[in-house]
Amino acid sequence: MDKTVSSPEQAVAGIENGAVLMIGGFGGSGAPVELIHALVGRYVATGSPTDLTVVNNNAGNGRVGIAAMIDAGMVAKMVCSFPRSSDPRAFTEKYLADEIGLELVPQGTLAERIRAAGAGIPAFYTPTSYGTELAEGKPVAEFDGKKYVQERWLQADVAIIKAELADTHGNLTYRHAARNFSPLMCMAAGVSIVQARKVVAPGEIDPEHVVTPGIFVDAVLEVPKPLQEEELIRSGEAY
Amino acid sequence: MDKTVSSPEQAVAGIENGAVLMIGGFGGSGAPVELIHALVGRYVATGSPTDLTVVNNNAGNGRVGIAAMIDAGMVAKMVCSFPRSSDPRAFTEKYLADEIGLELVPQGTLAERIRAAGAGIPAFYTPTSYGTELAEGKPVAEFDGKKYVQERWLQADVAIIKAELADTHGNLTYRHAARNFSPLMCMAAGVSIVQARKVVAPGEIDPEHVVTPGIFVDAVLEVPKPLQEEELIRSGEAY
Amino acid sequence: MSVPKLTSAQVAWRAAQDIEDGAYVNLGIGLPELVARFQPEGRQAVFHTENGVLGFGEAPATGEEDWDLINAGKKAITLKPGASFFHHADSFAMVRGGHLDVAILGAYQVAQNGDLANWRVGSKGVPAVGGAMDLVHGAKRVAVVTDHVTKDGKPKLVEECTFPLTGKECIGRVYTSLAVIDVVDGRFVLREKLPEITLEDLQSLTGAGLATPDHVGDLVAPDLS
Amino acid sequence: MSVPKLTSAQVAWRAAQDIEDGAYVNLGIGLPELVARFQPEGRQAVFHTENGVLGFGEAPATGEEDWDLINAGKKAITLKPGASFFHHADSFAMVRGGHLDVAILGAYQVAQNGDLANWRVGSKGVPAVGGAMDLVHGAKRVAVVTDHVTKDGKPKLVEECTFPLTGKECIGRVYTSLAVIDVVDGRFVLREKLPEITLEDLQSLTGAGLATPDHVGDLVAPDLS
Numbered sequence: 028m029d030k031t032v033s034s035p036e037q038a039v040a041g042i043e044n045g046a047v048l049m050i051g052g053f054g055g056s057g058a059p060v061e062l063i064h065a066l067v068g069r070y071v072a073t074g075s076p077t078d079l080t081v082v083n084n085n086a087g088n089g090r091v092g093i094a095a096m097i098d099a100g101m102v103a104k105m106v107c108s109f110p111r112s113s114d115p116r117a118f119t120e121k122y123l124a125d126e127i128g129l130e131l132v133p134q135g136t137l138a139e140r141i142r143a144a145g146a147g148i149p150a151f152y153t154p155t156s157y158g159t160e161l162a163e164g165k166p167v168a169e170f171d172g173k174k175y176v177q178e179r180w181l182q183a184d185v186a187i188i189k190a191e192l193a194d195t196h197g198n199l200t201y202r203h204a205a206r207n208f209s210p211l212m213c214m215a216a217g218v219s220i221v222q223a224r225k226v227v228a229p230g231e232i233d234p235e236h237v238v239t240p241g242i243f244v245d246a247v248l249e250v251p252k253p254l255q256e257e258e259l260i261r262s263g264e265a266y
Numbered sequence: 267m268d269k270t271v272s273s274p275e276q277a278v279a280g281i282e283n284g285a286v287l288m289i290g291g292f293g294g295s296g297a298p299v300e301l302i303h304a305l306v307g308r309y310v311a312t313g314s315p316t317d318l319t320v321v322n323n324n325a326g327n328g329r330v331g332i333a334a335m336i337d338a339g340m341v342a343k344m345v346c347s348f349p350r351s352s353d354p355r356a357f358t359e360k361y362l363a364d365e366i367g368l369e370l371v372p373q374g375t376l377a378e379r380i381r382a383a384g385a386g387i388p389a390f391y392t393p394t395s396y397g398t399e400l401a402e403g404k405p406v407a408e409f410d411g412k413k414y415v416q417e418r419w420l421q422a423d424v425a426i427i428k429a430e431l432a433d434t435h436g437n438l439t440y441r442h443a444a445r446n447f448s449p450l451m452c453m454a455a456g457v458s459i460v461q462a463r464k465v466v467a468p469g470e471i472d473p474e475h476v477v478t479p480g481i482f483v484d485a486v487l488e489v490p491k492p493l494q495e496e497e498l499i500r501s502g503e504a505y
Numbered sequence: 506m507s508v509p510k511l512t513s514a515q516v517a518w519r520a521a522q523d524i525e526d527g528a529y530v531n532l533g534i535g536l537p538e539l540v541a542r543f544q545p546e547g548r549q550a551v552f553h554t555e556n557g558v559l560g561f562g563e564a565p566a567t568g569e570e571d572w573d574l575i576n577a578g579k580k581a582i583t584l585k586p587g588a589s590f591f592h593h594a595d596s597f598a599m600v601r602g603g604h605l606d607v608a609i610l611g612a613y614q615v616a617q618n619g620d621l622a623n624w625r626v627g628s629k630g631v632p633a634v635g636g637a638m639d640l641v642h643g644a645k646r647v648a649v650v651t652d653h654v655t656k657d658g659k660p661k662l663v664e665e666c667t668f669p670l671t672g673k674e675c676i677g678r679v680y681t682s683l684a685v686i687d688v689v690d691g692r693f694v695l696r697e698k699l700p701e702i703t704l705e706d707l708q709s710l711t712g713a714g715l716a717t718p719d720h721v722g723d724l725v726a727p728d729l730s
Numbered sequence: 731m732s733v734p735k736l737t738s739a740q741v742a743w744r745a746a747q748d749i750e751d752g753a754y755v756n757l758g759i760g761l762p763e764l765v766a767r768f769q770p771e772g773r774q775a776v777f778h779t780e781n782g783v784l785g786f787g788e789a790p791a792t793g794e795e796d797w798d799l800i801n802a803g804k805k806a807i808t809l810k811p812g813a814s815f816f817h818h819a820d821s822f823a824m825v826r827g828g829h830l831d832v833a834i835l836g837a838y839q840v841a842q843n844g845d846l847a848n849w850r851v852g853s854k855g856v857p858a859v860g861g862a863m864d865l866v867h868g869a870k871r872v873a874v875v876t877d878h879v880t881k882d883g884k885p886k887l888v889e890e891c892t893f894p895l896t897g898k899e900c901i902g903r904v905y906t907s908l909a910v911i912d913v914v915d916g917r918f919v920l921r922e923k924l925p926e927i928t929l930e931d932l933q934s935l936t937g938a939g940l941a942t943p944d945h946v947g948d949l950v951a952p953d954l955s
Contacts, residue, residue, distance in 0.1 A: 028527040028549045053781045053818075054804040055797055084781075084818075111858040112804065119856050131857050134780060135822030135864030139387070142819040146594070147601030147642070148378070149409035151390040154867040155826065158845075158898035161859065170388040170418070179409070196551070196560070196587040200474065203798040203815060207781050210817045214598060229560075229587030235439065236475055237589035238817075240559050242529045242551070242604050257797035257804070267752040267774045292556045292593075293579040294572055323556075323593075350633040351579065358631050370632050373555060374597030374639030381594040385819070386826030386867070393642040394601065397620075397673035400634065435776070435785070435812040442573040442590060446556050449592045453823060468785075468812030476814035477592075479784050481754045481776070481829050496572035496579070 029195045030247045031226055035065030038220050038248045042066065042076045042185050049082040049141065049186040049212040050093060054112060055257025057205035058092050059189035059222050061250045064266050066187070070101045077101045082141070082183060084134060084208060086110035086118035090265035092256050097121055104128035106181070108137050114260065133161060136178055138211060144180035145214020145243070152177055186216035189253060190239070193223035194230070197244025198237045206238065213243040222250040268434045269486045270465055274304030277459050277487045281305065281315045281424050288321040288380065288425040288451040289332060293351060294496025296444035297331050298428035298461050300489045303505050305426070309340045316340045321380070321422060323373060323447060325349035325357035329504035331495050336360055343367030345420070347376050353499065372400060375417055377450060383419035384453020384482070391416055425455035428492060429478070432462035433469070436483025437476045445477065452482040461489040509701040510653065510682035515726035518543040520609055520650050520680045524550050528606040529599075531555070531640055533623075534578040536650050537609040543729075551587070553605060555636040557596045560588030577636060600636070600643035608644035610637065612651045612679070614666045617713040619676040619688040621649065622668035634671075641672030653681035653710055660712030662686065662693060683707055685724055686715070697722040734926040735878065735907035740951035743768040745834055745875050745905045749775050753831040754824075756780070756865055758848075759803040761875050762834040768954075776812070778830060780861040782821045785813030802861060825861070825868035833869035835862065837876045837904070839891040842938040844901045844913040846874065847893035859896075866897030878906035878935055885937030887911065887918060908932055910949055911940070922947040 032038045039062055042048065052058035070077060079102050086105045087094030094117035096102050110118050110129060121127040132140065133155050143151055152175035156162040166177040188209045191202040199221060201209060213219040226249040271277045278301055281287065291297035309316060318341050325344045326333030333356035335341050349357050349368060360366040371379065372394050382390055391414035395401040405416040427448045430441040438460060440448060452458040465488040511519070517539035524530055524540070526548040532538050544550055553559050554576040561582040565571070570581035599605060614622040621641055624634050641647055651661055662679065678696075679686045684707060685697040694716045698707055700723045708715050736744070742764035749755060749765070751773040757763050769775055778784050779801040786807040790796070795806035824830060839847040846866055849859050866872055876886055887904065903921075904911045909932060910922040919941045923932055925948045933940050 028551070054800060056781070056800055057798070109858045109860040110856050115856065122856050129856075131859055133859050133863040134818070134861040135826055135868075138818035138822050139385070139826075142598075143390070145602050145604075146378070146598035147603060148390050148392060149412075149414055150407070151382070151387050153387060153826065155864045157867075159863060159895045161863065168389070173388075175388055194587055198587060198589055201815075203474075203796065204779075204781050204783050204800055205798040206815055206817050208818045211819050214602060214604075229585075234560075234584060234588045234590050235442075237591075240589040240591060240595075240599075241587065242553070242559055242599055255797050257800075267776075293575060295556070295575055296573070348633045348635040349631050354631065361631050368631075370634055372634050372638040373593070373636040374601055374643075377593035377597050378601075381823075384827050384829075385823035386828060392601065394639045396642075398638060398670045400638065433812055437812060437814055440590075442571065443554075443556050443558050443575055444573040445590055445592050447593045450594050453827060453829075468810075473785075473809060473813045473815050476816075479814040479816060479820075479824070480812065481778070481784055481824055494572050496575075 030197045031195055032246045032248050035061050038062060038246055039066045039069060044076050045078045046076060046184040047080045049183040049216055051188040051209035051212055053084045053207040055255060057189050057207050057209055058256035059187050060092055060254040060256050062187045062222050063092050067095050067099050067266060070099055078103045080104045082106040084108050085112050086115060088112050089114045089260035091259045095266035102127060106130040106132060108132055108134035140178055140181035141211040141215045144182040145211060148180060150177055150179050183216040186212040186219040188213055188219060188221045190221050190223040192232055193221055193226050193247045194228060194232050196229050197241030197247055198232050199239035200232060200236060201238055210239045213239045218245045219243055220246045222248045224251060224253055269436045270434055271485045271487050274300050277301060277485055278305045278308060283315050284317045285315060285423040286319045288422040288455055290427040290448035290451055292323045292446040294494060296428050296446050296448055297495035298426050299331055299493040299495050301426045301461050302331050306334050306338050306505060309338055317342045319343045321345040323347050324351050325354060327351050328353045328499035330498045334505035341366060345369040345371060347371055347373035379417055379420035380450040380454045383421040384450060387419060389416055389418050422455040425451040425458040427452060427458060427460045429460050429462040431471055432460055432465050432486045433467060433471050435468050436480030436486055437471050438478035439471060439475060440477055449478045452478045457484045458482055459485045461487045463490060463492055509699055511726055514539055514729040516650050516680050516682055518726050518729060524607055529553055531605050531608045533610040535611050537611055540609055553599060555596055557591050557593060560585045597639055600639050603645060605644035608640045608647045610640060610649055612649040612661060613668050614661055614663050615649055615676050615679050616663055616666045617693050618691045619674040620666050621671045621676050622666040623671045625669045637671050641675035646677055647675050648678040649676055650680045653683040660710060663712035692716055695721050697724040699724050734924055736951055739764055739954040741875050741905050741907055743951050743954060749832055754778055756830050756833045758835040760836050762836055765834055778824060780821055782816050782818060785810045822864055825864045828870060830869035832871045833865045834873050834875055835865060837874040837886060838893050839886055839888050840874055840901050840904050841888055841891045842918050843916045844899040845891050846896045846901050847891040848896045850894045862896050866900035871902055872900050873903040874901055875905045878908040885935060888937035917941055920946050922949040924949050
């Protein structure tokens with residue numbers, strides 16, 4: 028019952044070609060940079076994993092993190108709400124060249140679809156996007172005189188996540204707004220791989236303060252001084 | 267921006283005849299005994315509020331809390347998953363005499379229907395209850411080869427809730443398993459009325475530890491030494 | 506017919522042998538709760554209770570109860586290191602989302618197609634369902650622990666449930682006082698039986714056909730009295 | 731035609747006057763964000779941002795940023811006492827569930843039936859929607875702040891949106907650089923206009939008919955330059 032792993036390379040070793048991969052973070056807050064870079068490193072060295080579908084609110088910025096994955100050529104498709112941010116060059120280039128797919132999902136619907144997968148809810152109705160082009164082809168139903176769009180759960184093979192504290196059972200806390208999609212992604216993925224600033228013994232996180240219970244987590248890696256993606260981008264770093 | 271009220275009587279003064287009332291708690295853990303008893307007191311003194319629909323996992327025990335409401339005759343219908351507990355006499359008597367209604371809902375579906383109301387999701391699909399008598403009359407749909415039952419959100423006019431800490435903006439924490447349905451009910455009700463063991467100034471609850479953000483809470487009452495329903499029942503207390 | 510049979514504790518012990526180290530487990534109220542007592546040496550399961558606790562332990566000593574710290578059966582519990590609290594929607598996300606490894610429930614009847622009836626025996630009285638209908642769809646493995654027959658000797662393993670269903674085609678394995686039986690492709694397959702009972706006698710106490718593969722193990726439990 | 735008009739800050743100031751004390755408010759990225767600067771004396775609104783923060787305050791000083799503490803526009807923020815963090819599903823439960831009192835958004839076009847187009851002007855380039863489609867269904871009151879016309883002088887208030895919709899029949903009030911206009915039963919109703927502009931000139935800059943009730947107020951904002 029010890030979920031710790033000892034290196035980023037070991038943590039991401041099991042991710043397969045064609046996997047659906049949820050990556051925590053909103054912009055640079057919560058981006059698991061070390062795990063992502065280990066994955067890029069593995070791809071560069073071995074050609075695998077490739078043909079990935081990546082779920083994240085954005086589609087990468089600058090030349091690090093998800094943008095580095097896209098630049099490396101291992102991403103077949105992005106599922107996101109806002110594939111334009113401060114420097115979305117990597118995605119934009121490949122998208123305009125028709126070399127990467129895009130499923131555009133309203134942000135709240137994206138969050139709810141991920142939660143639904145984690146909660147065993149295969150479909151739900153939302154007012155969001157009703158009457159817009161993003162609802163085209165989706166079933167519509169009326170409840171109490173108002174129209175709603177049916178949305179499906181969004182499941183993943185693997186989630187890679189940045190946490191603040193983890194215990195060896197996989198209980199997690201997050202730091203500030205770096206929480207964002209991460210607790211939901213841990214619920215929705217078959218395997219959740221987490222990098223945490225500090226890994227502690229069971230019992231060192233107050234049971235009242237656990238945000239993600241360990242049942243949703245499979246592997247925990249301590250990364251004591253994690254890179255902050257926004258800071259990397261602002262200083263012009265490239266992977 | 268100060269949501270505090272000064273007495274249980276003031277807190278429950280606005281609840282109207284015919285209201286749908288969600289009451290936090292699972293068994294005795296999380297039962298807002300002081301608020302419930304203030305409501306019973308108001309009914310006994312004024313005949314109002316009556317004809318209430320009460321949503322709770324159970325249907326009252328012994329002669330306090332929800333059982334006291336039922337005994338008083340102010341409850342028209344219970345919506346719950348388990349209307350039998352250690353001493354369900356109050357509900358059982360009225361139910362067998364056909365003097366109170368019952369909507370029986372599987373526990374997880376009850377929780378999800380309450381959350382759905384809070385999240386603006388009018389309907390969702392669940393595997394729970396498919397093929398059973400509790401799914402009779404409900405739409406069924408197939409997703410990925412498996413059958414699911416459509417369930418509707420469950421909204422309330424008012425929620426009455428027991429918390430551990432509250433700040434004057436209505437941010438809440440709970441105590442141990444007394445959390446149960448309460449955060450969901452705060453989301454689902456038009457008005458959420460909370461009794462907390464201690465009311466503190468904004469900023470005294472760590473933003474990372476807030477369980478129910480204040481946006482879901484309308485009124486906060488400090489009840490420094492709250493009664494614990496299970497203890498009342500075990501000592502044979504009656505309201 | 507008087508037959509040897511396992512005690513409730515022995516049935517629970519047998520079910521406990523199949524719970525792997527690190528498993529997340531929900532135990533139904535009553536007989537299933539006994540399973541927690543018999544975790545094999547060196548294995549550590551994490552127990553979930555529907556009302557929002559993961560990682561709970563034994564009951565506290567009498568007088569030491571904290572009634573805000575209870576399980577779904579409203580019994581007082583204690584916490585183990587690594588426990589967590591969460592609200593009911595998250596708790597049933599764990600259940601419905603398939604995050605539990607094992608759920609072990611009681612039964613009035615189990616049908617050969619895996620249908621379970623365990624919440625109501627008739628139309629009289631106050632109906633109550635709790636979390637049973639969620640749990641049967643909740644875990645990677647849903648098993649039943651039960652006496653092989655009812656108190657008046659009627660089969661609990663049947664061709665078709667006559668009591669109201671809790672869930673359809675949801676049970677994978679049944680641990681009874683006489684045997685361990687899997688549900689495979691719409692029929693009961695015998696995996697283990699008490700050595701003291703013949704196949705014919707076991708079949709006569711079972712309300713549906715028992716398929717018997719080449720190897721049927723001996724169901725042997727230690728004396729736990 | 732050269733007309734007087736409010737500055738962006740003045741439009742934001744006008745919108746801020748309608749936000750009651752204690753309101754929970756989401757401000758869209760860009761011009762709407764300015765609204766936060768003009769909360770009337772004695773009133774305290776609580777600001778929500780989609781990425782999971784309630785109760786945030788001003789931007790920190792340059793060099794003081796914590797990039798784990800940002801808003802939906804990825805700008806660094808600070809916290810006020812009483813703030814809280816939560817995940818994205820809870821954040822959009824606040825939005826979709828109608829818990830926000832006010833959402834104020836930008837617009838490419840608003841139609842007289844309340845349709846809003848604010849996420850995409852054509853089919854070229856990379857589309858991006860963010861939380862706009864959720865926010866228009868999210869608040870008790872959904873309002874727009876905008877210049878009255880586009881940069882090249884075309885009406886933004888129209889009979890029917892020609893750009894892709896963000897939401898149908900979702901806007902209740904539009905604060906423009908020239909007027910305050912409500913959407914009532916499928917048409918624009920003028921509530922306030924700049925005293926310096928005639929009704930005729932305002933109508934000529936508006937792409938749909940403006941109903942004018944007996945009382946149309948003067949839109950007057952302080953000098954904020």
